[in-house]
Amino acid sequence: MRLDAKALRYMSSDDFRVLTAIEVGSRNHDIVPTPIIAQLSHIRGGGVNRHISDLVKRKLIASETNSKYIGYKLIYAGYDYLALRTLSKRGTVTSVGNQIGVGKESDIFVVAGEDEEQVVLKVHRLGRQSFRNVKNKRDYFRQDQSPSWMYMSRLSAMKEFAFMKVLHEHGFPVPRPVDQNRHVVVMGLVDAFPLRQITEVGEPGKLYSTLMDLIVRLAKHGLIHGDFNEFNILLQENGEPVLIDFPQMVSTSHPNAEYYFNRDVDCIRTFFKRRFGYESVLYPKFRLDEEKEFSLDVQVAASGFTKKDQAQLEKYQEEVGANQNEAEASDYYNNDEEVSDEEFVYSGDEASDAEPSAKGKEAVDGGDMAGDDESDSEFITETDKLGNTVRRRRTPADAEGN
Numbered sequence: 140m141r142l143d144a145k146a147l148r149y150m151s152s153d154d155f156r157v158l159t160a161i162e163v164g165s166r167n168h169d170i171v172p173t174p175i176i177a178q179l180s181h182i183r184g185g186g187v188n189r190h191i192s193d194l195v196k197r198k199l200i201a202s203e204t205n206s207k208y209i210g211y212k213l214i215y216a217g218y219d220y221l222a223l224r225t226l227s228k229r230g231t232v233t234s235v236g237n238q239i240g241v242g243k244e245s246d247i248f249v250v251a252g253e254d255e256e257q258v259v260l261k262v263h264r265l266g267r268q269s270f271r272n273v274k275n276k277r278d279y280f281r282q283d284q285s286p287s288w289m290y291m292s293r294l295s296a297m298k299e300f301a302f303m304k305v306l307h308e309h310g311f312p313v314p315r316p317v318d319q320n321r322h323v324v325v326m327g328l329v330d331a332f333p334l335r336q337i338t339e340v341g342e343p344g345k346l347y348s349t350l351m352d353l354i355v356r357l358a359k360h361g362l363i364h365g366d367f368n369e370f371n372i373l374l375q376e377n378g379e380p381v382l383i384d385f386p387q388m389v390s391t392s393h394p395n396a397e398y399y400f401n402r403d404v405d406c407i408r409t410f411f412k413r414r415f416g417y418e419s420v421l422y423p424k425f426r427l428d429e430e431k432e433f434s435l436d437v438q439v440a441a442s443g444f445t446k447k448d449q450a451q452l453e454k455y456q457e458e459v460g461a462n463q464n465e466a467e468a469s470d471y472y473n474n475d476e477e478v479s480d481e482e483f484v485y486s487g488d489e490a491s492d493a494e495p496s497a498k499g500k501e502a503v504d505g506g507d508m509a510g511d512d513e514s515d516s517e518f519i520t521e522t523d524k525l526g527n528t529v530r531r532r533r534t535p536a537d538a539e540g541n
C-alpha cells in the first residue's frame with residue numbers, strides 16, 4: 140500500500156476540488172459524469188477535463204462507462220488523499236512516515252502529528268480481506284442500495300475513534316485518540332509489542348489477572364471487547380497491556396453478549412496455556428446482573444456513532460465472517476494472495492467484482508501468523524528490560540548495530 144504524502148504537495152487546490160466533487164457526486168451516482176463534476180467543483184469549461192485526466196493518471200480516480208455515459212469514481216488512493224488533506228489542514232498530521240503494519244482490514248503508519256510528535260495513522264480498508272466471503276457482495280457495490288466499502292471503512296474508523304475516546308476518558312489502557320476523518324484514525328503511538336510476539340513473561344499469572352480484570356472492568360462499564368486476543372493487546376515494557384483495536388466491541392446488552400464475553404475469556408485462557416503453559420481455575424463469568432458503573436455503550440451512541448451505524452457494521456461483519464475469532468481465522472487469512480490497491484475500486488460495478496483479497500498480516504509480521512516459527516530473519520528475538528522474551532521486526536537501526 141502506498142500513502143505517498145509527497146504527492147499531496149503536487150496537488151493543486153483545483154485538483155482537490157475535482158476530487159471532492161467526485162466524492163460528493165458519488166452519493167447519488169455510481170459513476171459521476173463530467174457535467175456534475177464541473178458543477179460541483181465550480182470549474183467550468185475545459186479545465187475540469189484536464190484535472191480529471193490528471194487524477195486518472197495519478198490513479199486517484201478511475202473512469203468507468205455505463206450504458207449511458209462515461210463517468211468517474213474515487214478509488215482507494217483518492218479517498219486517502221482527501222482524508223490526509225483534511226487531517227493536515229487541521230494540523231493533526233504534518234507529514235507521513237513509514238508503514239508499520241498491515242492488518243487484515245487496515246494499514247498502519249507512523250506519522251508526524253502536532254509538534255512533530257510521532258502518532259499512528261490507521262487507514263481502515265474494509266472489504267480487503269473479505270471479498271470472497273461476502274455472500275451478497277454486489278449489494279455492497281451498489282451505492283444506491285446499500286453501503287459501499289468506502290462507507291463501511293468510514294463507519295469502522297468512526298467506531299474505533301468513538302470507542303477509543305470514551306475508553307480513554309474513563310482511564311482504560313487504549314491509545315490516545317487524536318483525530319479521525321473519513322476512513323482514517325489518528326492515535327497515540329504505543330511503545331509496546333503485540334502479545335502475539337511475546338514468547339515469555341516474567342509473571343504470567345499477574346498478566347493473566349490484569350487481562351481478566353480488564354475484561355471485567357469493561358463489562359462493568361457496559362462493554363465487551365469481542366476480539367480480546369493476543370493480536371489486539373500490546374504489552375508495554377512495564378508489563379501493562381494496551382488495547383489497540385475494537386472493531387467488534389458490543390454493549391453488554393447485546394443479544395449475544397454472553398457469547399462474546401465468554402469467547403474473550405476463553406481466548407486469553409487458551410493463549411496463556413499454549414504460550415506460557417499457564418492455567419488457572421479462576422476466570423470471570425458473565426453476569427447480566429453485574430452492577431454497571433457506567434454505560435459507556437450509551438455514551439458511545441451519544442457521541443455520534445449511532446446504534447444504526449453499529450447495526451450496519453454488525454451486518455457487514457456477519458456477512459464477511461469478520462466476527463470470527465481472529466486467532467481462529469488467522470490461517471485462513473494467511474492463505475490469501477497479494478492484491479494491488481489499484482485493483483480495488485470502492486464503488487460499483489463489474490470491474491470491482493474481481494476478487495482482490497487480503498495482503499494479510501504476514502506482509503509485515505512475516506511468518507508470525509502462520510505459527511511460532513522463529514526462523515524468519517526479518518525478526519529478532521531479544522529480552523526486554525523486564526526480562527520478557529520478545530520477538531520483533533528488524534529495523535534499520537539493527538543493521539547499523541545500534
Ligand SMILES: Nc1ncnc2c1ncn2[C@@H]1O[C@H](COP(=O)(O)OP(=O)(O)OP(=O)(O)O)[C@@H](O)[C@H]1O
Pocket residue numbers: 239240241242243244245246247259261314326327328329330331333370371383384465500
Ligand atoms: N497505536 C498504536 N501504537 C503502536 N502500534 C500500533 C498501534 N496501532 C496499531 N499498531 C500496530 O499495528 C498492528 C495492526 O493494528 P490493528 O490491530 O489495529 O489493525 P487491524 O487491521 O485491526 O489488524 P487485525 O484486524 O489484523 O488485527 C498492531 O498489531 C500493532 O503492531
